[in-house]
Amino acid sequence: MAPVGAGLWRTLRAHQVYGANTDVGKTIMSTVLCNAIQQQKQKAAFLKPVSTGALDDADDRHLKRFGAGTLTKCLYQFDEPVSPHIAAKLKSVSQPFILISDDDLLSSIHKTLSDWARSEIDFALVETAGGVHSPGPNGNSQADLYRPLRLPIVLVADSRLGGISSSISAYESLLLRGYDIQSVLLFRDEYYQNHEYLRDFFNKKSIPLVSLPAPPAKPLQPDADSQLRDEEAMSSYYQKVSQESEILRLLEEMSVQNTQRIERLEEMANRAQDLIWYPFTQHQGMSAKDITVIDSAHDDYFQTFNSGASTKPDSELRPTFDGSASWWTQGLGHGNPDLSLSAAYAAGRYGHVMFAGAVHEPALSLADYLLKTLDNPRFAKVFYTDNGSTGMEVAIKMGLRAACDRYGWDASQEKINILGLKGSYHGDTIGVMDCSEPSTYNQKVEWYRGRGHWFDFPLVKMVDGVWTIAVPEELKADLGDDVEFDSLNSVFDLELRLQSESGQRYKSYIHRTIENLVQEKGMKFGALILEPVILGAGGMLFCDPLFQRCLTAVVRENPELFSAQNNTPKSSPSWSGLPVIFDEVFTGLYRLGRPTSASFLDVHPDIAVNAKLLTGGLIPLCTTVASQEIFDTFSSPEKSDALLHGHSYTAHAVGCTVAVDSLKTMAEMDLNGSWDEFKADWGTDWDAKSASATATSSDVWSVWSQGLLMDLSCADAVESIFAIGTVLSISLRDAQGGGYTSTAAKGLQQKLAVGGDQFNVHSRVLGNVLYLMSSVTSKQVSLQEMESLLRASLL
């Protein structure tokens, strides 16, 4: 099933008609608009995707009769005048069962409109049934069901008693799903005067409202005679009303808005090129055409401006798979209405409220729930900041203080370093930049001063269909040769591997190295910092988990390496050797298929940082979680000994509320087996193990299929490949040797950007590596389309 694009055509003004309630006059309003269009010698068309009620009353029939030549179409017709989800059930009893999937319905609408755009039709209305949240045939709210099309809305308001309220609520429901309400229509009722109130209300939002005289009353007991009179009365009503100047102005306005929207999309890239200083971007050589214009987004897809369409009657918008998960943040789909509502609720209940010295439910609940999710007996306290970089700054302050405090070092006089891995990356603020070895990212930052030692390490990759631990040449003398594995799962069988020769060699190499750094070179270390399993920004480096496990073990088991004094921790569980900081900003919270990436190593860090997926992919928020002993280090009678860090929006209620909902949603998906199909694919080995394994937490799996990896890893252009959780990483052969400045992956990126028939793919490259990342809610069908595209591009 291909994704459905949003609808926007140069040659066709298409709108969706929603009603504030049922029976507010949607069809009459549609008929008025179509009449007015036809009278202007333009072509109108009317689409009723789903109609319920007796055929005679059907809305498209009404349009046929009174629409002055309007083309009409109905996709699905049910007899019962009830909500479509019930009508669909009734129909399936008395008639052959017809399954209308929501996706089919959307595709049919999009196709109909696209056909009309290619024909002589100028103006189209797509009419919904009932109110905005009336269920479609499958029981989903229409406001959600039709959202991917995101047609501009004509809202028919309610002129009856209570109609002010239902009209505003309907408007709000549409707004919080990201719809643009372009105009409001309603009947005039001089007693209730809803139109007066609503005109003021919508004018403040710059939305034009047109009120029309009520239509002639329907005959109570229709006979042939009265029916004729009714028809005549309606005809003359339409004749008159469709010429009202307000209607003509509104149609003009709707036409102008369609044009302006396209013109704005056309100019946005140029305006951005003028005004925006992009992150991580060399602007020289960049031009406006390199900028993707995103109109909106839904689930896994952006709707991007299809600038090539400017002379064709195709839709101006095209689905583009968000293949970087919007810089690794996306978890629960773009435009997720549950997260919108959560955000709005928190904004409505609190706004942002002061956090120092105060507490509110979202911050407290999140702290509580997060500690449960991370499931680390060491963790006791949660510190909030705004993003991964600031959260890591806090982690470093915590770690260094704890080490200096225990070992009695005066950091203002001595350089305290960190231990880490080559290719690590923890953010762009200068303090955390100092935690990475000199590289392209930081070498030209004036205040950067790398402070640490960074180990090189063996990599996990699939090469020619075989899972391999690839040891860097320089390390082979110490660590041994490359090793092959029969599955990714066996790579993670750390208890077994710890006993192997590799385990022994790793530990002894690490021990020797640290000893040398401290004793020969006189270096002091204040923390061990790791991105567990995958080093993201450094180039999607899949570190041999055994190496990270051994590194942690050596540090913890040999505190005397770091200081001859005070190296025995007071209590247990407590940090030993060095505080161990895990940067799970990228790898945590289900990005790799598990609540924590620490669980892959079976290591409990003393400090951990989470962000990105924390809010399901909506807004910035970060947590730094620490053990009680780390916390106690800052406890003193002196205020100046406290961790004097805090941003103005610390623990903002909107972020915390969204985060609680996101974490719960992901945990429920985990519990409900939402990823069982993926796990089954990775289960050849996994199944065999699971009988003896104690819990599902022992599984290693990916949303990307094992078959894809096997095939692509054998492609000529591919050096190696891996997948874990939502991440797929393809390392392309590069004669120049790869690295951040490599352009080897650009070709594949460009092929994907052009995409297939149905959609484009946005992807990011890191040197010679192209990676793809889904959300945790990505559907198999969507991922299969992606896999087909990859095969077509590489095989």
Next chain:
Amino acid sequence: MAPVGAGLWRTLRAHQVYGANTDVGKTIMSTVLCNAIQQQKQKAAFLKPVSTGALDDADDRHLKRFGAGTLTKCLYQFDEPVSPHIAAKLKSVSQPFILISDDDLLSSIHKTLSDWARSEIDFALVETAGGVHSPGPNGNSQADLYRPLRLPIVLVADSRLGGISSSISAYESLLLRGYDIQSVLLFRDEYYQNHEYLRDFFNKKSIPLVSLPAPPAKPLQPDADSQLRDEEAMSSYYQKVSQESEILRLLEEMSVQNTQRIERLEEMANRAQDLIWYPFTQHQGMSAKDITVIDSAHDDYFQTFNSGASTKPDSELRPTFDGSASWWTQGLGHGNPDLSLSAAYAAGRYGHVMFAGAVHEPALSLADYLLKTLDNPRFAKVFYTDNGSTGMEVAIKMGLRAACDRYGWDASQEKINILGLKGSYHGDTIGVMDCSEPSTYNQKVEWYRGRGHWFDFPLVKMVDGVWTIAVPEELKADLGDDVEFDSLNSVFDLELRLQSESGQRYKSYIHRTIENLVQEKGMKFGALILEPVILGAGGMLFCDPLFQRCLTAVVRENPELFSAQNNTPKSSPSWSGLPVIFDEVFTGLYRLGRPTSASFLDVHPDIAVNAKLLTGGLIPLCTTVASQEIFDTFSSPEKSDALLHGHSYTAHAVGCTVAVDSLKTMAEMDLNGSWDEFKADWGTDWDAKSASATATSSDVWSVWSQGLLMDLSCADAVESIFAIGTVLSISLRDAQGGGYTSTAAKGLQQKLAVGGDQFNVHSRVLGNVLYLMSSVTSKQVSLQEMESLLRASLL
């Protein structure tokens, strides 16, 4: 007018009844619930704040008749069965005009419920009129009008055709105003089956839904006989339905929820003490009772848990004035429904979408609108980050690179410093910490290394009723003695003061100092960094604007001070001497009453950083704006020369959308004269000037009255005072000499925390300084209450 507290009582379960639409059976449902309560030998009460329609039909009458002894009360009764805002108008024609202000209405409700809580009433329902957004007597939506009470909601859903939609939309409208919907009631209709659909829907949200049989039909043509039958039928209906087990379970559930909510509020401080690591907080000596529990917030007030009330029948919640504007972020009021909707719209339309290489409307609009707002011809490009600290890190990277590039310095080999002021503060990430001189904030941060020179400077303060420029003793030889001014406005008459002796002395002192630092001490400088007008976190230091003006002028007019070579800028407008960075994170965007604080100095910086008020006080977002020439410094064929900085949520759509709305709202307030009353108060001098001044941008004013300043500055405990824009700063006398560790302001803080009869005050102190800060929407009446409290505390 005192603020109204939210309603929550230990001895009274109070709920508000909202309808999904008019005529859905709110009163019948209320009667059922009250009946059931009364039958359990508990006392029920029913409050109809505003009733419309014939007296006989009035809802409180119905309750009286069928409520089995329920106490009933109606505050305002209108005859016409129309929306209250129209009824109020009609009534004012035929009857003596009665003005019901929204505040009066709220107070009456709160008082009624409080009285009931003190009496034997156990259970109270407050019934609204019509649907959730039906206008109250003054035309404001009830959902907004009643929001300060934030009673838990009983939503009566709509069982008719279309009722699924209107019920869900009503629910969403309540949710996005921060209400808690505690239960849903509706009639069973076996044909439409709304109750089935809605039960599933609300169960997913853990909200219990109870459906009841429809009440007996009303007689079409009532006579005495039928009326009696009707009454009997209704009585027996209530008799039966109020004993349904689902109703009894619901009442039990409502009771449990009330208790649990209070128990949760009681435990929150302890739980927070256990789980939270607070920003800028020394936890030693801190106990749970020091933590303010915030239930919710509205406009200028938190609703805080009134733990002292535990044995009394008072409301458990009490309004607390947000006197720190929630760490200086708050601009448009807590729980602002317009910002909630903006946030929800952006979440619904985009979620967060990738920004590198892409553009979306909110980010582009904000860049555009911000550049207009800042009104600085040098500014060309907008860079987005998440908070002031990260935005300042970016500013420093920009400034240092520009200087090193022009002067040919290799920053990896040489220490490049910044020029700034003592007491400056730019955030807590280590890079920007290095921009402040050693202080309590940073001296124990292991990686802190101050890199700069920081000038001491004269302060603006009102002492004993006189505006004074106070020159530090050590500087008097260079800068002259203290100077007195007749108004704050004349302090800002910089064109005049530049020509004065002070101006000459300032410039020459600054010139000498820099010359000495560079030539004698061999220091290199890469940027001048200032917080214009007020240095916030450093202790609310009001710097003589002339000093900042002179500092900028000396730096720009004497580029040869910094390098003997390449010191002539290529083009104009262009930076000269050093890139000038203004940190307006705190002072910008109307915090001081103007769009920029740079305008007070009449200086155009090369780089400026804005945050805090940028989103009106809702969520973190930051912009770093720079000139074209600064931008061009990073332009090269090398990717590694680019500004390689960027956070995952860069330019998140929710923040940008809310920011555009906030900036526009504040600009409109400015344009519409929303602050004219404040300006008039500060206008003795201002009025005289404005005749000759060219624009309102020449004004200097505050929401705090001049009279308050005059009086408090003469108080014994007060050393000095100042106010500008929304900021009031009171410096208390301290025998120990003040500074960050002073406790002189604690006494005043505690007095304010206890507050008056009506509300408490949350405030923050910085050493011996207590400051108060309002939002830009604070009402005069609210501020006057605050001023009374201050007078009572200090005079």
